[in-house]
Amino acid sequence: MPTPHEEVTKSDTRLDAPVLETIGLTKHFPVHGSRTRAVHAVDGIDIQLLRGKVAALVGESGSGKSTVARLIAQLLNSTSGVIKLDGMPVKAHAGRKFRRYVRNVQMILQDPFASLNPIHTVRYVLGRSIRIHHPKARKAERDELLKGLLTQVDLVPPERYLDKFPHELSGGQRQRVAIARALGATPKVLLADEPVSMLDVSIRIGVLNLLQNLKLKFDLAILYITHDIASARYFADTTMVMYAGQIIERGPSERVTQNPAHPYTQLLIASAPDPDQLTGRDERPAKGEPPSLITPPPGCRFNPRCPFAMERCLSQQPPVFQVGDDQEAACWLYADDASVDREAAFGARA
Numbered sequence: 001m002p003t004p005h006e007e008v009t010k011s012d013t014r015l016d017a018p019v020l021e022t023i024g025l026t027k028h029f030p031v032h033g034s035r036t037r038a039v040h041a042v043d044g045i046d047i048q049l050l051r052g053k054v055a056a057l058v059g060e061s062g063s064g065k066s067t068v069a070r071l072i073a074q075l076l077n078s079t080s081g082v083i084k085l086d087g088m089p090v091k092a093h094a095g096r097k098f099r100r101y102v103r104n105v106q107m108i109l110q111d112p113f114a115s116l117n118p119i120h121t122v123r124y125v126l127g128r129s130i131r132i133h134h135p136k137a138r139k140a141e142r143d144e145l146l147k148g149l150l151t152q153v154d155l156v157p158p159e160r161y162l163d164k165f166p167h168e169l170s171g172g173q174r175q176r177v178a179i180a181r182a183l184g185a186t187p188k189v190l191l192a193d194e195p196v197s198m199l200d201v202s203i204r205i206g207v208l209n210l211l212q213n214l215k216l217k218f219d220l221a222i223l224y225i226t227h228d229i230a231s232a233r234y235f236a237d238t239t240m241v242m243y244a245g246q247i248i249e250r251g252p253s254e255r256v257t258q259n260p261a262h263p264y265t266q267l268l269i270a271s272a273p274d275p276d277q278l279t280g281r282d283e284r285p286a287k288g289e290p291p292s293l294i295t296p297p298p299g300c301r302f303n304p305r306c307p308f309a310m311e312r313c314l315s316q317q318p319p320v321f322q323v324g325d326d327q328e329a330a331c332w333l334y335a336d337d338a339s340v341d342r343e344a345a346f347g348a349r350a
Contacts, residue, residue, distance in 0.1 A: 020048075021084040022081060025045040025046070026078060027041045027079050042245050043245045054223075054237050056235065057224070057242055058227065058232050063242045063245070065193075065227075103187065104189060106185050112199075118166050121163050122177055146158070154210060161173070171203070175199060175207055176210065189223070190214075192223065197228070232253055238251065241256065241264065244296060248262050248265075248302065248330045249261055251324065259324065261327060261328075300331070
């Protein structure tokens with residue numbers, strides 16, 4: 001009996017085309033009691049998720065990462081922008097359209113205990129996913145699918161876990177059950193919102209390795225949301241750095257972490273407990289706190305904290321500059337007429 005994913009045939013769309021894409025995705029939350037003020041949580045985000053690839057979205061708390069995930073999962077209405085699945089614009093927040101959408105796009109939440117109902121067993125949790133997404137399967141087939149899901153996430157023998165409640169499982173086991181539930185929908189895309197941040201350090205690598213294996217086995221596109229840029233380097237093919245609702249740098253993970261182009265990315269790397277990230281640069285500390293998203297600063301949103309801020313940074317929003325092979329950054333340091341010496345600021349780039 002095939003597992004749920006093995007029942008799905010390959011898409012006939014181009015293999016190099018994004019499975020899921022956002023264009024100008026924006027979310028502003030109105031401020032209670034005001035008709036004009038709003039929290040600029042996400043502003044004009046462009047993301048492409050490819051088959052068999054992991055894209056990491058990295059940034060500090062409050063940068064808008066989780067809001068992006070909830071917008072893509074259609075759990076929030078966007079203020080503007082487009083979400084495309086297999087090249088087709090999608091807007092599905094309820095009913096049959098939403099159910100069809102979530103068969104393809106599943107979300108793994110940060111807290112595995114909160115995401116599982118404490119009064120239901122593993123058998124019920126996974127069985128419900130199978131009943132919803134495989135309504136024509138008979139009881140014997142559902143039992144086989146259920147055991148297959150647990151086997152896929154390395155909870156073996158499956159009989160040991162079927163009748164356990166969430167409180168009887170470890171944090172890592174609960175997160176594996178949550179991943180198995182997502183796989184029950186046979187998705188093309190997984191949105192992993194801080195999937196290991198609440199787990200013991202000793203078992204985080206096991207969950208990331210599991211997601212890596214599932215990505216390869218089922219050709220999944222994964223959006224990995226994290227504040228830990230060191231784990232993004234380990235796990236993701238590409239890394240996007242988010243600050244105050246905007247993506248300010250993106251590129252191959254190895255290059256972004258070893259040769260950061262944006263001062264904020266440099267700040268993240270300097271604060272990461274990663275002994276392999278030594279860059280040999282004389283890094284200047286950032287000052288201040290993240291800006292208000294109700295009244296974002298004009299120009300570059302990082303300018304109040306940036307040690308390299310120039311006059312134009314205070315009034316003009318920087319465009320995206322190409323700074324290396326497949327790497328780009330929204331920073332005025334890379335303008336041809338920049339008044340600050342880039343090499344003096346960052347050192348010679350590889």
